Every structure is written in structure tokens, then in C-alpha cells.
Amino acid sequence: MDDMMLLTFLATLAGAAWRLATPLIxxxxxxIFSERAGVLNIGLEGTMLVGAFCGFAxxxxxxxxxxxxIAGIAxxxxxxxxxxxxxxxxxxxxxxxxxxxxxxxxxxxAFLFRTYYVSTGKGIEIAQPINIPWLSDLPFIGEAFFRxxxxxxxxxxxTILAALVLYRTSFGLTLRAVGEHPxxxxxxxxxxxxxxxxxxxxxxxxxGLGGAFLTLGHSNQFVxxxxxGRGFIALAVVVFxxxxxxxxxxxxxxxxxxxxxxxxxxxxxxxxxxxxxxxxLPYIMxxxxxxxxxxxGAAPSKLGQPYDMx
Amino acid sequence: xxQVNQGRENVxxxxxxxxxxTLSQAAISAATPIAAVLVALAFGAALLWVNxxxxxxxxxxxxxxxxxxxxxxxxxxxKATPLILxxxxxxxxxxxxxxxxGAEGQLYxxxxxATLVGTNLEGLSVWVHxxxxxxxxxxxxxxxxxxxxxxxxxxxxxxxxxxxxxxxIAIILTSYLVTGPMKDASxxxxxxxxxxxxxxxxxxxxDMRLHIGILVAxxxxxxxxxxxxxxxxxxxxxxxxxxxxAARYAGMNVKxxxxxxxxxxxxxxxxxxxxEVAGVTHRLYQNISPGYGFEGIAVALLANNNPLAAIISxxxxxxxxxxxxxxxxTSQVPQVLVLVIQGIVILSVVAFAKxxxxxxxxx
Numbered sequence: 207m208d209d210m211m212l213l214t215f216l217a218t219l220a221g222a223a224w225r226l227a228t229p230l231i232x233x234x235x236x237x238i239f240s241e242r243a244g245v246l247n248i249g250l251e252g253t254m255l256v257g258a259f260c261g262f263a264x265x266x267x268x269x270x271x272x273x274x275x276i277a278g279i280a281x282x283x284x285x286x287x288x289x290x291x292x293x294x295x296x297x298x299x300x301x302x303x304x305x306x307x308x309x310x311x312x313x314x315x316a317f318l319f320r321t322y323y324v325s326t327g328k329g330i331e332i333a334q335p336i337n338i339p340w341l342s343d344l345p346f347i348g349e350a351f352f353r354x355x356x357x358x359x360x361x362x363x364x365t366i367l368a369a370l371v372l373y374r375t376s377f378g379l380t381l382r383a384v385g386e387h388p389x390x391x392x393x394x395x396x397x398x399x400x401x402x403x404x405x406x407x408x409x410x411x412x413x414g415l416g417g418a419f420l421t422l423g424h425s426n427q428f429v430x431x432x433x434x435g436r437g438f439i440a441l442a443v444v445v446f447x448x449x450x451x452x453x454x455x456x457x458x459x460x461x462x463x464x465x466x467x468x469x470x471x472x473x474x475x476x477x478x479x480x481x482x483x484x485x486x487l488p489y490i491m492x493x494x495x496x497x498x499x500x501x502x503g504a505a506p507s508k509l510g511q512p513y514d515m516x
Numbered sequence: 517x518x519q520v521n522q523g524r525e526n527v528x529x530x531x532x533x534x535x536x537x538t539l540s541q542a543a544i545s546a547a548t549p550i551a552a553v554l555v556a557l558a559f560g561a562a563l564l565w566v567n568x569x570x571x572x573x574x575x576x577x578x579x580x581x582x583x584x585x586x587x588x589x590x591x592x593x594x595k596a597t598p599l600i601l602x603x604x605x606x607x608x609x610x611x612x613x614x615x616x617x618g619a620e621g622q623l624y625x626x627x628x629x630a631t632l633v634g635t636n637l638e639g640l641s642v643w644v645h646x647x648x649x650x651x652x653x654x655x656x657x658x659x660x661x662x663x664x665x666x667x668x669x670x671x672x673x674x675x676x677x678x679x680x681x682x683x684x685i686a687i688i689l690t691s692y693l694v695t696g697p698m699k700d701a702s703x704x705x706x707x708x709x710x711x712x713x714x715x716x717x718x719x720x721x722x723d724m725r726l727h728i729g730i731l732v733a734x735x736x737x738x739x740x741x742x743x744x745x746x747x748x749x750x751x752x753x754x755x756x757x758x759x760x761x762a763a764r765y766a767g768m769n770v771k772x773x774x775x776x777x778x779x780x781x782x783x784x785x786x787x788x789x790x791x792e793v794a795g796v797t798h799r800l801y802q803n804i805s806p807g808y809g810f811e812g813i814a815v816a817l818l819a820n821n822n823p824l825a826a827i828i829s830x831x832x833x834x835x836x837x838x839x840x841x842x843x844x845x846t847s848q849v850p851q852v853l854v855l856v857i858q859g860i861v862i863l864s865v866v867a868f869a870k871x872x873x874x875x876x877x878x879x
Contacts, residue, residue, distance in 0.1 A: 248676055288863075298866040301615050301676065305813055306862035313855025320850035321567050430852075438680045445674070482692035489681040489688075496673035 213346050219466050220350035224358055225424065226469075227462025229254065229416035229433075231361045233440035234447065234454040235368045236412025242372065242449060243405030244385035244508040248304030249289055251437025252311020253410050257282040257417030259315035262428040265330040265421070266323065274330075274422045275357070275415060282414015283407050285311065290406040294399050297512035308437075316430040329426035333357055357423040361455065364412070368451035381405055385506035388513040398513050413437065435489065442492045446499050449506065457495075464488045548872060549818050549825075552864035553832065559860045560853060569849050577846055578839030590726040592831070592838045594796065597729040598623065598788035598808040600830035603815030604737035604823035605784025611744060611821050612777035613757040618664060618679025619785040620809025621686035622657040626786025627793045628690060629656030631698065631708050631800040634715035634793065645714040649794045650732070650787055657786015658779040660686065665778035669771040675778065683809070691802045698800065708800035717795035727795035733830075736784065740823040753777050785809060807855075811837070814858040818865055833858070 233250055240247050247253070260281030265274030285307060292303040333355035342352035372378040383391040384401045392398050416436070421428050439461060447453030468484040557574050565571035582588055602619045609616040633652040637645065664682060667673040693699075695706045717727040744750040756763040756773045764770050792804050815833055819825035840854040 292863065292866060296867060296870045298870060302817060302862060302866055305617065305817075306859045306866075308859075309810065309814070309855050309862070310859030313852050313857075313859060316852040317563070317850050317856060318567070320852065435680065435684055438677060441674075442677050442681075445677075480692055480696060482688045482695075486685050486688045489684040492681045493667070493673070493678050496677060497667060497671045 214349075215470070217346035217350045219463070219470055221354065222466035222469065223459060223462035224351070224354065224361075225462070226465040227458040227460075228358050228361050228423070229419050229436050230440050230443055230458035230461055231455055232364065232416030232419065233413045233437060234443040234458055235364060235451045236409035236416070237440055237444050238368070238409075238447070238449050238451055238454060239372070239381070239405045239412075240409030241444060241509055242385045242506055243381050243402045244388065244506055244511060244513070245290075245293060245402055245406055245409075246300050246304070246510045247286075247289055247406065247409060248301055248438075248441060249285065249307030249311070250304075250413050250440055251433055251435065252308040253282050253285045253289075253413040254417030254420075254433045254437045255311040255315045255431070256285050257414030258421045258432050259319065259417075259428055260414070261418030262330060262421040263318070263323070265332075266328070269331055271331065271333045271422050275418050278414045278418025278422070279411045280414070282410040282412070282417065285414070286407045286410025289410065290403045293512065294402045294406070297514065300510055300512075312431060315428070319428055319430060323428065330421070332421075332426045333423045355423050357419050365451050365455040372451060382506070384513075385508055388508055392513075402513075413440075416440075439488060439492050442495055445505075446495045448499075461488060461491065464491050544872075545820065548868045549820070549829065549865060551868050552818065552861050555864040556857045556860035560857045563853070563856060564849060569847060573843055573847055573849065577843045578836060581842045581846070582835055582838040587724060588838070590721075590724040592834045593730045594726050594834075595837050596831045596834035597727075597733050597791055597795075598805070599811055599815050599833050600730075600733040600737055600827050601784045601788040601791075602781075602808060602812030603819060603826035603830045604733070604740050605781035606812050606816035607819060607821040607823045607826055608740055608744060608753065609777045609781035610816055611757050612753040612773060613760075614665070614668075614774060614778050614781070615676045616661060616664070616679050616778055616781045617676055617813065618661060618682050618809070619781065619788075619812045620805060620807065621679070621683035622660045622782045622785035623789035623792070623805050623809050624683075624686040624690050625660040626653035626657040626789030627800055627804045628686075628693060628789075629653055629786070630715075630790035630793045631711065634711035635698075635709045637715075638712060640714055642714045642716075642718070645712065646717055646794065649711070649715045650717070650790050653790025653793075654783040654787040657789060658783035660786070661778045661782020662775065665775045668778075669774055690800065690804065694800055694802055700799070706802055711794055711798050715794055716798060717791055719795075725796065727791065729791035729795050732787075732791075734827055736787075737823045737827050740780070740784075744823065749773075749776070785812070806837075811858060814862055817862050820865075820869075 233254055237247060237250060257278035261274040261278035264277035265271055289303055289307055292298045293300045335353045335355050338352040342348040344352070372382065380391060380396050381401055384396065384398050388398045391401070417433060420432050443454055443457045443461060447457045464487050468487050471479070471484050472481050561571035561574040564573060582592055602623070606616060606619060629652040630649045634649045637648070640648070660682060661679070664675045664678040667678050668675045694708055698708045700707050700709045717729055719725070719727050744754065752763065752768045753773050753776065755766065755768060756770050760770050763773070788808060789804065793800055797804065811833055815826055815829045818829040836854050836857060840851045843849045843853070844851040
């Protein structure tokens with residue numbers, strides 16, 4: 207009986223881990239695109255917040271999860287456009303601009319939420335789990351992996367697609383060249399700025415999607431600062447995953463596990479550990495991750511540097 | 517043209533000439549931040565107007581509304597204290613190219629240490645206890661920042677990520693302490709015991725909340741300016757920030773300079789935390805800071821990483837923060853408007869600085 211309970215616990219844990227990893231998977235794979243092209247976007251947190259808010263507001267108005275997701279992606283890309291204009295076109299410091307976008311994202315979403323939504327107190331319809339026929343009836347595994355909503359399933363598709371685009375297309379090849387050796391790409395006739403713009407837009411679109419998942423696929427509400435540091439944790443995921451989309455998928459799952467553990471252990475009355483220690487777990491693990499995976503060996507060599515044609 | 521200029525140069529004594537040059541340089545470097553603030557205020561006004569509020573409130577209420585009497589000026593200076601401390605400290609870190617985004621966490625840890633020292637050690641005189649509390653805050657803040665510094669120099673862990681994670685950890689730690697071990701048993705609300713009277717930061721005028729922290733902040737900002745500009749250590753920090761390879765080649769210890777820079781910024785944030793507890797609330801609470809640590813980043817950037825200018829930009833952001841509180845009360849405008857204005861200030865500073873460089877190249 208105890209073994210059964212443990213198995214059930216583990217199955218629920220695995221399912222929750224995948225769900226909680228989903229925003230990290232989207233955001234970190236997006237950031238990989240942008241960093242591979244040489245652009246470090248620490249404004250990810252603000253971008254995810256914008257995605258979460260746009261998704262919420264759109265679903266609130268239209269009752270459509272799909273439109274909400276599209277709005278989340280679009281909102282993220284608008285922020286991406288601002289980021290790209292400042293860092294690529296006028297070559298401002300990427301960290302300074304990222305910090306500004308984090309403030310803007312938090313401020314704008316909180317401002318609009320308090321102005322229009324906070325008093326309604328109403329939630330929205332969220333994406334419902336889809337039981338995959340036959341597989342979802344499997345013991346334990348069914349519960350963990352085959353009763354998720356469509357957004358969670360789509361992380362696999364996005365991961366594979368991202369890996370294919372980065373490593374198997376000429377677009378991906380050029381994108382990586384732009385991050386490693388922009389001058390060479392430039393001399394070869396590629397438009398460095400255009401590639402960096404598209405990388406940032408892909409990245410922020412995915413970050414917006416990750417944010418939108420929080421309101422449309424996870425909780426049914428927007429809360430100020432709902433991302434609670436996931437944008438920053440995604441930056442650490444990218445380092446740990448050595449800038450590989452498939453790596454980012456599994457590292458995100460690991461972080462999802464920390465989140466899930468924290469939630470499930472909090473619910474267990476018998477655990478004597480203070481809940482704050484569990485709350486701090488993902489943040490502590492992020493630091494440990496950066497220490498364990500030391501060095502910048504795999505980082506794109508021109509990461510963070512504007513490219514000057516002169 | 518050349519000759520005319522040369523002729524004029526001879527007329528003026530050298531000192532006056534140098535004065536004129538400094539003045540015009542100051543005017544040019546002041547133009548950028550002023551323009552940036554104006555753009556941000558215009559954006560704020562537009563945001564209010566679009567969402568059905570009164571746009572002109574940004575000027576009439578936010579700027580002028582907070583200067584009603586001596587008391588409201590005192591409240592602005594009270595808010596300016598942590599902003600100047602943190603902003604000036606971050607100038608040092610940013611000059612060394614250390615992206616310390618963790619001032620918020622360093623502030624919390626400083627507040628915890630100040631509370632520990634301020635609620636214990638009974639029987640000390642105010643001349644000993646109050647400074648001891650400040651020292652405890654500064655040391656704790658420096659140590660917390662030092663973790664990120666050590667992880668950077670030892671393991672090349674990005675300080676951007678580690679300082680942000682340490683923010684969350686410090687805030688969660690505070691919440692644990694005031695609901696658990698440090699909780700005032702007699703209170704229903706999570707809060708620590710009250711600091712002993714001798715540990716309180718002395719007030720400037722007895723019937724106003726303003727305490728001597730503002731003076732300490734201004735003195736330290738000036739001191740950091742002199743340190744950065746005139747001392748050899750400050751020079752080394754700046755060289756490391758501009759080009760670590762050149763610094764190493766010139767025989768400077770890059771790692772030690774990185775540690776010093778991040779610990780100075782941490783100490784300043786920790787001191788700000790100590791003042792919040794010992795000067796304002798006299799107890800530790802879960803949310804002791806309304807985001808001063810993040811606002812300090814904007815203060816430093818608006819000051820172009822010059823600690824002296826951080827005094828002015830800190831005062832400006834404190835005014836905006838006070839004003840946004842007034843605006844919330846009078847017109848129900850959500851106070852988070854101030855975050856939007858901060859973000860736009862940073863973006864405009866960046867844009868105008870680039871514009872100025874471009875104009876200089878063209879000219």
C-alpha cells in the first residue's frame with residue numbers, strides 16, 4: 207500500500223513537473239535563439255509578464271484560449287521589438303535595456319491590471335487537459351504524461367522544431383554565425399541586424415507564450431509579478447543547457463521538478479521543514495546550477511556585444 | 517576662426533577658462549538626464565490620459581503635489597535616503613562592469629542584521645548602539661553581495677542571475693524570520709520585536725520622521741565619488757570595468773577589484789536596509805522595502821554612474837515615488853505608474869546618450 211502511495215505521489219509529481227516546466231521551456235528556448243545570435247535579453251521576466259497579461263486580457267474579453275495565446279506571443283514580440291530597436295539599431299547596452307524592460311513590464315501590467323481587472327475578481331476559462339486515448343489509461347504514466355493540456359504537449363513540438371531550425375536550416379546556421387562571428391557573416395553578405403532582429407523576435411514571442419501559459423494554462427488569473435523570477439531562472443536554464451534547445455527542455459523539467467516538489471511538500475502536513483525553505487528551493491537550485499556548470503565554454507563568443515559595421 | 521579663438525583665450529585668465537569649460541560640460545551632461553525625465557513624464561501623462569485619468573496630474577500632483585510643507589519635503593528626503601545610498605553604491609559596481617541587480621536582497625539582509633543587533637545588546641548608549649546597527653547592516657549587505665562576487669570570480673557564475681536569485685532568497689528568509697524565530701510573540705501580524713530605543717537612528721527634528729540617514733547618504737555618496745575619481749583603487753576599479761584584460765596586463769588584480777566593487781555596493785544597500793528598520797519602522801516586517809533596490813538601479817543609470825549625481829537622481833526618484841502615492845490617494849491612479857516612469861527614464865537616458873554621441877561624431 208505504501209509503495210502504491212509513493213508511486214501515485216511520483217506520478218502526480220512528474221505530471222506537475224512537466225506543467226511547471228512549460229513556461230521555462232518556452233522562455234529558455236526563446237532565449238537560446240536570441241543568445242545564439244549574440245543578444246543577451248535579461249528583459250525576459252518583463253516580457254513574460256507582458257505575455258501573461260496580454261493572454262489574460264484577451265481571454266477575458268473573448269473567452270478564447272487560442273486568441274489569448276496569440277495575444278501573449280504578440281505582446282512578447284512588441285516588447286522584443288523595443289528591445290531589438292534599442293540594442294541592435296542604436297546599439298545600447300543590452301543589460302541596461304533589459305533592466306528597463308523588466309521595470310516597464312512589471313509596471314505596465316500591474317498598472318493596467320489594477321485599473322481594469324483587479325476589482326472584477328473574475329477568472330478566465332483555461333486550456334483543459336486532453337486525455338490521450340488508451341495512453342492516458344495506463345497506470346501512473348497515464349496520469350503523469352498523457353492528461354495534460356495542449357500547451358504542455360506543444361513543448362515537445364517546439365523543442366524539436368527549435369533544434370531543427372537551429373541546426374538543420376541555413377537560417378539557423380547563419381543565426382549562429384551571427385553570434386559567433388558577425389563580421390564573417392557580414393562579409394558573406396548576410397544582414398547581421400536582420401538576423402538579430404528575427405532572433406530576438408522569436409525569443410520574445412516564445413517568452414510571451416511562456417508567460418501566457420501561466421494565465422491560460424495554469425492558474426486562471428493574472429497576479430502582479432505572476433512570473434516570480436521565471437524569466438531570470440530561464441537565463442540560468444540556458445547556461446545549464448549549454449545553449450541547446452533539447453538540453454533546455456530537460457533542464458527546465460528539472461526546475462519544474464523543484465517547483466512541483468515545493469508545492470506538493472507544502473501540501474503535506476507531516477513535513478516539518480518550514481515552507482519558506484521549499485519556496486526558496488528553485489532559487490537556490492538556480493545558483494547551485496550556475497556553480498556546477500561553470501565556465502562559458504559553449505557560450506556564443508559575441509554574446510552581449512553590439513555589432514558595428516564600421 | 518582659429519585666431520579669434522586664440523585671441524579670446526588670452527583675454528580670460530586660466531582659472532576662469534577652466535571654470536567656463538567645467539560649467540559648459542556640466543550643462544551638456546545635465547541636458548541628457550533632464551530630457552530623459554521629461555520624456556518619461558510625458559509618457560506617464562499619455563498613459564494616464566489613454567486610460568481615462570487626468571494626464572496633467574503627472575506634473576501638478578506628482579511633482580508639485582509632494583512639496584506642500586516641510587513635512588512632505590521631509591518625507592521625500594526619507595525616501596531619498598535608501599535611493600541615494602543604493603544608487604551611489606551601484607554606481608561603483610556598474611563602473612566596474614559588475615551588474616549587481618541584487619540591491620533589494622542586500623537591503624533585506626542588512627535590515628535583518630540591523631534588527632538582530634538592535635533588538636539585543638541591551639544597556640549600550642545611543643552613541644554606540646545606533647552606529648553599531650548601521651555597521652551591522654552594511655556588513656551583512658556586503659557579505660550577501662560578496663556571495664555573488666565570490667561565485668563570479670571563482671566559478672564565473674553570472675552575477676546578474678545570482679544576485680537576482682539572492683534577492684528572492686533574502687526576501688523569503690525575511691518572511692521566515694518574522695513569522696518564525698524573530699516573530700514578536702505578542703503580535704498577531706508577522707513582525708519582529710521593536711528595536712531598543714538606543715538603537716534607533718536619531719531624528720533630525722524630533723517631530724518629523726526624517727533621520728540622520730539622509731546626511732550619511734549624502735556624505736557617503738560624496739566619499740564614493742572621491743574614491744572613484746581620485747584614489748588609485750577607484751582608478752583600478754574603473755579600468756577593470758572598461759577592460760579587464762588591460763587591467764590584468766597592467767598588473768591589477770581583477771578578482772580583488774570585482775570583489776571590492778560588489779561589496780561596496782552591497783554595503784550601501786545593507787546600510788539602507790538598516791536605516792529602514794532603525795530609522796523608519798523600528799521593527800522588521802516582511803515587505804520592508806517597496807522596491808528601493810530595483811529603483812536604485814534606475815537612480816545609478818540616470819546619474820550616469822556618478823555617485824555625486826546619484827544624490828540628485830535619488831532625490832528626483834523619491835519625489836516621483838512620493839508623488840505617485842499622492843496621485844493614488846487623490847485620483848485613484850495605481851501607484852505602480854512610478855515603475856513605468858522609471859523604465860522609460862532608463863530607456864530615454866540610453867537613447868539620448870546615443871543621440872549625443874552621434875551628434876558629436878557629426879560635429
